[in-house]
Amino acid sequence: MRLLTAGESHGPMVLAVLDGVPAGLAVSPAEIDVDLRRRQLGYGRGARQRIERDAVRITGGVRQGRTTGAPLALEIVNRDAVNWERVMSVEPVAEPPDPVTRLRPGHADLAGALKFGHADVRDVIERASARETAARVAAGAVAKALLRVVGTDVASETKSIGDVVSEPRFDREAVEASEVRSADPERSGAMVAAIAAAREAGDTLGGVVAVRATGVVPGLGSFAEWDRRLDGRIAQALMSIQSAKGVQFADAFAAASERGSAVHDPIRVRDGAFVRDRNRAGGLEGGVTNGQDIVLEVAFKPISTLMKPLPSADLRTGEPAPALVERSDVCVVPAAGVVAEAMLALVLADALCEKFGNDNVDDLCAAVERYRRRLRPLDARR
Numbered sequence: 487m488r489l490l491t492a493g494e495s496h497g498p499m500v501l502a503v504l505d506g507v508p509a510g511l512a513v514s515p516a517e518i519d520v521d522l523r524r525r526q527l528g529y530g531r532g533a534r535q536r537i538e539r540d541a542v543r544i545t546g547g548v549r550q551g552r553t554t555g556a557p558l559a560l561e562i563v564n565r566d567a568v569n570w571e572r573v574m575s576v577e578p579v580a581e582p583p584d585p586v587t588r589l590r591p592g593h594a595d596l597a598g599a600l601k602f603g604h605a606d607v608r609d610v611i612e613r614a615s616a617r618e619t620a621a622r623v624a625a626g627a628v629a630k631a632l633l634r635v636v637g638t639d640v641a642s643e644t645k646s647i648g649d650v651v652s653e654p655r656f657d658r659e660a661v662e663a664s665e666v667r668s669a670d671p672e673r674s675g676a677m678v679a680a681i682a683a684a685r686e687a688g689d690t691l692g693g694v695v696a697v698r699a700t701g702v703v704p705g706l707g708s709f710a711e712w713d714r715r716l717d718g719r720i721a722q723a724l725m726s727i728q729s730a731k732g733v734q735f736a737d738a739f740a741a742a743s744e745r746g747s748a749v750h751d752p753i754r755v756r757d758g759a760f761v762r763d764r765n766r767a768g769g770l771e772g773g774v775t776n777g778q779d780i781v782l783e784v785a786f787k788p789i790s791t792l793m794k795p796l797p798s799a800d801l802r803t804g805e806p807a808p809a810l811v812e813r814s815d816v817c818v819v820p821a822a823g824v825v826a827e828a829m830l831a832l833v834l835a836d837a838l839c840e841k842f843g844n845d846n847v848d849d850l851c852a853a854v855e856r857y858r859r860r861l862r863p864l865d866a867r868r
Contacts, residue, residue, distance in 0.1 A: 487629070487836040487844070496570035502560040502621035504628055505548065506661060506839060509555035510847040511632055518542045518627040519753040521824060522562065525623045528820030529665035530681040530691070539565065542624045555845065564617070566706040573608070575733065586611065587801040588810040592790035596808070601799055607801060616728040617824045626828020629835035635847060636838065636854045637701040641832045642823035644668045645783060646809070647677040648684070654696040665710035667820040685816045688794030692729065692787045693819035697780075697826045699834060703847060703854060704777035704861065706837040715773025716837055724784050730800035730826075732785035735768030751778075759862060774854035775837075780830070787823050789815055 487507060489726075493500035522540040546559035567574065573583045585606035589595045598610030630640055642668045643654040652673035660669035666677040684691045707716025721733045741749045751762040762778060769780035791814035798809040842853040 487832065487839055489622070489625050489832060490646075491618055491625075491725070493564075493618070493621065494574060495615035495617035496567055496612060497564060497574050498567050499561050499563045500618055500621040501562070502625040503556040503557050504547075504560065504625045506836070506844050507553050507555070507558055507628060508839065508844045508850050509553055509849040511553040511628075511635070513544070513548050513558075513628055513631055514551060514669065515542050515544055517622050517631065518544075518560070521623050521627040521828070522620060525620065525821050525824040527665075528667060528818075529678050530622065530817030531815050531821065532818075533550070538691040540620055543828070548647075553847075557624070558625075558628060560621065562620045562624060576685055583608070585802070586810060587803075587806045589798045589801055590790045590809040591796050592787070593796055596801070605802065609739060611812075614728070616825075618826075619722070619727065622727075622832075623825060623828045626825075626831045629828070629831035632835045632847070633699075633831055634837065635851055636703060637700055638699060638834065638838075640697070640699045640827045642667070642695055642697045642827045644677070644819055644823060645696045647817060647819050648680040648691045650676040650680050652677075653699075656696075656698055658819070665820070667823055668796055673719065679710075681817045682718060683790075683792075685854070689792060690788040690790075690815075691817045692789075693725070693817070693824040695784045695786065695819060695826050696780050697724075697784065697823070697830055699780040700770070702775050702777065702780055702834070703838065703841075703857070704775050705857070706775040706841060707770070707773050709772040709774055716775060716833070717768075717770045717773055719837070720830060720833050723833045724782070724826055725830060727784070727786075727822065727825050729786045729789055729822065730784055731787045733782060735770060735780075735782045736766050737766070741766060780834075782830075784822070784826050789818055 488505045490503045519541050526540055540562050543561045545561055546558045549552055572579055580675050586608045594610050594614035595607045599607055604610060632635050641656050641658060643656055645654050652668045652670040655669045657669040660808050661667050664674045666674050668674045681691055724730055724733050729846040751767055754761050765778045768782055769775060769778045791812055795809035795811050798807055800807040842850045
């Protein structure tokens with residue numbers, strides 16, 4: 487499966503083209519819209535989320551409620567685009583908009599302008615914006631639908647915002663009822679208070695999201711080549727999310743200071759199957775899924791646009807100037823969990839199709855079931 491996204495933050499739409507989805511998979515816009523709406527929620531989001539009402543339009547690859555095997559085209563209209571028609575016009579306009587030249591530390595502004603030779607940072611801002619993740623979430627909802635047919639589920643929960651930390655329980659109902667997507671009511675309240683304090687100070691907050699995939703088919707990925715190791719592919723996908731700055735599987739950084747006898751997961755056999763009593767590997771060994779839950783955490787930095795801007799410089803003149811201030815969020819961590827789910831689902835769905843084929847969903851399910859039967863009866867090997 488391959489994903490391409492296109493579109494700008496204030497252009498007419500963002501869109502995703504998802505290739506390699508097996509034919510025969512039930513897909514509905516309403517199910518995709520659930521995740522699009524989840525992405526827009528969360529305490530700390532900005533005014534943009536009150537303007538947009540994200541809903542997907544499927545314009546290719548689905549007929550009569552099922553995928554055809556052709557690439558899926560998923561479009562999400564930007565309702566705010568009507569206010570940006572002159573700024574974002576494809577054709578030259580009689581009165582061009584003033585260029586953006588004040589640079590935001592921590593954003594792609596300077597690096598992008600240097601790379602592409604832009605004199606107007608607007609050409610960087612629009613595509614580097616996290617608005618693009620709406621397209622990823624739409625595609626990720628399709629990947630989740632494919633994973634569900636083989637019993638795999640992907641979920642997330644906020645672990646921390648600022649210095650307020652909660653222990654994830656992955657209680658889906660409680661998580662989705664929380665303004666910050668934490669199942670702990672007391673910690674949720676403290677997180678909301680921390681975000682409110684940052685907003686009052688003209689500042690922003692980051693945090694950590696925990697992500698888990700259950701019912702994972704063992705044997706996805708490979709140890710044979712560096713770029714086929716699934717943990718590497720997952721890490722790359724998650725690190726591609728705007729504001730993501732770190733990924734760990736299970737408790738990798740704590741494990742780095744311990745002895746191997748305490749870290750590795752002993753193997754036992756129960757009822758003819760290999761089992762573990764703990765999961766400090768996070769569901770992957772040697773770049774391959776081992777059948778346990780995939781458990782990981784993603785660290786997100788505070789977003790770069792501050793209402794009380796940091797000292798910076800002007801791209802055109804090089805003179806000192808305060809950083810650009812644009813309408814923005816205070817904290818994106820609750821929404822980032824939904825994006826992380828989508829990216830993990832896309833990588834797992836790709837690995838699933840890689841191993842079992844992607845022509846037809848019934849063929850894929852039959853292949854998975856045959857494979858699981860082969861793994862199950864240890865007694866037959868004796």
